[in-house]
Amino acid sequence: MKKFRLVLLLITVGFLAAGCQSGSGNGGGSDGEVEFEFWAAPNPAQEAFWEEMAEKYMEEEDNVSINVTPMPESPSSEAGIQSAIAAGNAPAISENISRGFAAQLAESSGIVPLNEFEGYDELIETREMEETMSSWQFTDDQQFVLPAYSNPMLFSWRTDILEDLGFDEAPRTFEEVVEVGETLKEEEPDKYLWARADLVKPNWSARWFDFFMLYNAASDGNNFVEANELVADEEAGIETFELFSEMAEGDMLLTREATDPFESGDTVMMDTGPWTFSYWDDKFPEMEQGETYELTMPPVPEDSDIENPKTFADTKGLSIYASATEEQQQAAFDFINWVYSNSENDLEWFEQTNLPPARDDLATNEAFTEFLDENPELQPYADNIPNAVPPIDSEQTAEIQELIGTEGLNPVVQGDKDAEQAWEDVMNAIDGVLE
Amino acid sequence: MDKSNARLGWLFASPYLIYSLIFFLFPLLWATYLAFTNWNLIAPDYEFVGIQNFIEAFFSESVRAAFFVTYKFLGMFVPIVVGGALLLAMLIHSLPKFKGLFSVAFFLPYLASGVASAIVVNGILSHNSPFNIWLRGTFGLDIDWLGSSILAPLIIALMMAWKFAGYYALLFVAGLESIPKDVYEAAEMDGAVGIKKFWHVTIPMLYPSFYTVTILAVGLMFGIFTEPYVLTGGGPDLSTHTWQLEIYSQAFERLNAGYGTAIAVINSIVTFGSILVFRKILEKWGAKHGWE
Numbered sequence: 232m233k234k235f236r237l238v239l240l241l242i243t244v245g246f247l248a249a250g251c252q253s254g255s256g257n258g259g260g261s262d263g264e265v266e267f268e269f270w271a272a273p274n275p276a277q278e279a280f281w282e283e284m285a286e287k288y289m290e291e292e293d294n295v296s297i298n299v300t301p302m303p304e305s306p307s308s309e310a311g312i313q314s315a316i317a318a319g320n321a322p323a324i325s326e327n328i329s330r331g332f333a334a335q336l337a338e339s340s341g342i343v344p345l346n347e348f349e350g351y352d353e354l355i356e357t358r359e360m361e362e363t364m365s366s367w368q369f370t371d372d373q374q375f376v377l378p379a380y381s382n383p384m385l386f387s388w389r390t391d392i393l394e395d396l397g398f399d400e401a402p403r404t405f406e407e408v409v410e411v412g413e414t415l416k417e418e419e420p421d422k423y424l425w426a427r428a429d430l431v432k433p434n435w436s437a438r439w440f441d442f443f444m445l446y447n448a449a450s451d452g453n454n455f456v457e458a459n460e461l462v463a464d465e466e467a468g469i470e471t472f473e474l475f476s477e478m479a480e481g482d483m484l485l486t487r488e489a490t491d492p493f494e495s496g497d498t499v500m501m502d503t504g505p506w507t508f509s510y511w512d513d514k515f516p517e518m519e520q521g522e523t524y525e526l527t528m529p530p531v532p533e534d535s536d537i538e539n540p541k542t543f544a545d546t547k548g549l550s551i552y553a554s555a556t557e558e559q560q561q562a563a564f565d566f567i568n569w570v571y572s573n574s575e576n577d578l579e580w581f582e583q584t585n586l587p588p589a590r591d592d593l594a595t596n597e598a599f600t601e602f603l604d605e606n607p608e609l610q611p612y613a614d615n616i617p618n619a620v621p622p623i624d625s626e627q628t629a630e631i632q633e634l635i636g637t638e639g640l641n642p643v644v645q646g647d648k649d650a651e652q653a654w655e656d657v658m659n660a661i662d663g664v665l666e
Numbered sequence: 667m668d669k670s671n672a673r674l675g676w677l678f679a680s681p682y683l684i685y686s687l688i689f690f691l692f693p694l695l696w697a698t699y700l701a702f703t704n705w706n707l708i709a710p711d712y713e714f715v716g717i718q719n720f721i722e723a724f725f726s727e728s729v730r731a732a733f734f735v736t737y738k739f740l741g742m743f744v745p746i747v748v749g750g751a752l753l754l755a756m757l758i759h760s761l762p763k764f765k766g767l768f769s770v771a772f773f774l775p776y777l778a779s780g781v782a783s784a785i786v787v788n789g790i791l792s793h794n795s796p797f798n799i800w801l802r803g804t805f806g807l808d809i810d811w812l813g814s815s816i817l818a819p820l821i822i823a824l825m826m827a828w829k830f831a832g833y834y835a836l837l838f839v840a841g842l843e844s845i846p847k848d849v850y851e852a853a854e855m856d857g858a859v860g861i862k863k864f865w866h867v868t869i870p871m872l873y874p875s876f877y878t879v880t881i882l883a884v885g886l887m888f889g890i891f892t893e894p895y896v897l898t899g900g901g902p903d904l905s906t907h908t909w910q911l912e913i914y915s916q917a918f919e920r921l922n923a924g925y926g927t928a929i930a931v932i933n934s935i936v937t938f939g940s941i942l943v944f945r946k947i948l949e950k951w952g953a954k955h956g957w958e
Contacts, residue, residue: 306895310918317707317923335921339709426793431813434899435919487810489793497794629919 270325331628383619452541472650544619719928755838772832780892815905841875
């Protein structure tokens with residue numbers, strides 16, 4: 232009986248030990264060495280960049296050990312981070328943090344303010360990102376995220392199709408967009424202006440690439456929510472919904488899944504990020520800027536400033552986690568400070584990922600001139616970084632944006648609500664959430 | 667059984683028991699506790715909120731949708747997958763040779779990643795896919811497959827049936843192989859041939875397989891996530907909004923982990939209750955045919 236109990240005890244201890252083993256490797260090292268975990272975005276190019284940076288940094292700093300690993304996606308990177316924090320396995324630092332998610336993490340004290348670290352002001356100055364950071368500031372004046380890249384979302388227009396329709400240039404106003412759409416449906420009834428299946432889906436994150444692109448343009452970048460209060464621009468909101476309503480009524484929107492409709496010429500416009508170009512290089516080499524397509528900032532309502540419109544910034548950055556020790560937090564900050572103090576590292580990032588570094592001087596700094604000359608399609612992204620508005624910084628971002636979809640955009644596109652009713656319903660629903 | 671045999675049994679069962687204890691029982695107890703809190707998975711502090719999460723879930727439109735959508739999926743998926751698997755099994759069983767090869771071939775979809783399969787289905791049903799172009803060109807049919815609240819769940823059910831039919835067919839093949847030949851001979855002597863033989867001999871004799879397959883299929887429907895997540899996001903109009911989508915959305919997108927856990931607890935109770943009902947129905951049917 233004793234032997235049996237001993238065997239059972241050993242098995243139990245073995246399993247418990249295996250189950251409870253921490254795999255984070257996130258502890259401090261011996262002899263003054265600091266060891267920390269860096270979670271890179273689950274994207275081979277970004278992971279390779281951070282691995283290379285960590286190796287170079289460790290060559291210079293003997294007492295720092297950085298373990299770069301891709302962040303788990305189960306099923307999203309945000310869910311992976313939350314699970315890790317709950318399980319006590321969070322890294323010291325990670326990238327891929329959006330402003331909305333940072334607001335959620337900050338509200339729960341999951342991340343620490345970066346502006347309190349020694350060397351923060353020098354970093355912002357050296358990297359030339361004062362203007363970019365001003366739009367990232369949280370309502371409590373803290374900075375919880377250091378933006379790594381900023382994609383001002385643009386629209387691509389099939390200029391070859393526009394020319395066939397009799398338009399010399401891409402539309403710049405809402406009215407011109409509708410005019411192009413109407414002409415298209417008259418000439419080519421089977422074609423559509425814009426294919427976007429997400430327009431009728433409630434997915435909250437999809438609103439960044441439809442509603443917010445046009446709302447930011449219409450409102451000149453007016454905030455939607457500030458300090459948990461709704462401050463959205465009513466006129467701009469209604470005008471945005473009206474544009475969607477007119478496009479839907481004119482059968483200009485393809486709200487079904489479609490494979491490469493823009494590239495195949497079935498549609499004329501597309502919300503476009505810089506990640507698109509490597510795909511086009513591989514699959515659609517005939518897509519040539521200036522010949523088949525043109526990139527523009529989002530259109531604006533009549534009587535708005537068409538020269539300098541605003542757009543949504545698809546931007547993510549780095550955050551340092553509260554669960555790390557103070558030594559690890561400072562070491563992690565020193566590492567990103569070292570990376571961003573050299574514009575060559577930003578250039579390398581840009582070359583490897585095609586994602587524009589979040590710098591105010593991207594379009595003017597000579598370090599990037601040659602690369603931008605070789606890749607002219609990225610130039611409009613570099614030019615418009617100061618015009619790009621990051622996501623709202625509310626911990627209720629997901630609920631707010633879901634309501635913009637379910638109460639506003641989805642029914643407007645499906646023809647179930649008019650623009651004014653939809654805006655009123657969205658405002659009332661969001662007010663209920665923010666109470 | 668003597669004591670030493672009992673100990674040996676416990677010893678061999680202990681790895682699985684300990685595994686279940688660590689990975690199922692403890693998380694279940696922890697989740698039940700969390701369901702009564704307002705924890706968001708991140709904050710160091712949280713409060714005990716009593717049954718507030720359960721009351722909120724009870725009145726939630728999306729939770730209600732998840733409840734009914736699951737039964738809608740059940741109504742579509744279970745007959746399709748059971749019928750399909752039985753058909754495949756009969757086909758494999760009737761083959762003169764290469765039964766193993768075909769069994770493996772039909773089993774392969776089970777191993778396919780849900781995300782990959784959903785992306786393929788999305789491609790096939792996309793507006794400009796060859797299939798849809800052909801439908802429009804030949805019949806003038808322009809169908810919004812995933813935008814219809816009737817078609818979208820049916821497509822997900824069909825996709826899941828394609829994935830699981832081969833796996834369930836293996837269970838039916840095992841059942842068919844185990845039916846003694848003399849039962850058929852006796853039935854033939856009594857005049858049962860063709861469809862009669864199938865209906866009155868094969869089907870009742872397959873009761874153990876039917877039981878297993880049906881219970882597995884019913885349980886599966888309460889845990890659907892990947893396919894609707896990739897294909898429809900729960901839409902249109904919540905027509906494919908499942909329990910798991912609701913739990914994920916609450917716990918990981920809105921950071922309402924306590925509330926999400928309460929929904930998970932309700933989900934497990936509903937799942938347990940539904941399986942119990944199906945078991946009773948199946949057992950009643952089995953008892954009618956001599957299976958006790």
